[in-house]
Amino acid sequence: MNRSRIINLICIVFGGLVAFYAQAEKENNTYLLIGGIVLLFFGIYRTSRNIPSKFDKPEESFIKTEKEDEV
Template structure:
């Protein structure tokens, strides 16, 4: 597992825990909530940046072309 995946995973987990912690308090600190959500979104963005698009590969056709030898 490379270091980039570790950073992404840690930032998602820590950001989620901070956001949940800030929401569970009666007198919640908005800065902790903003920091947790920002860290969570940072990790999700870095993770999604490495996932390839389904439109990057060439489309496969179900129709096969005829060879000149078969005609």
């Protein structure tokens, strides 16, 4: 694993844990919850940037065209 993936994974896990902890308390800490959610989404965004789009590849058609023979 390269550093970028490790940083993304740490952001996702740590952000999720912080958000879960902030929500689990008796009195919700709104700023802690927002910080955890922001960190979680930051890690998800950085991860999704590296996933290629399915529209980058040329479309493959199942219909094959036949060349007409010139007579």
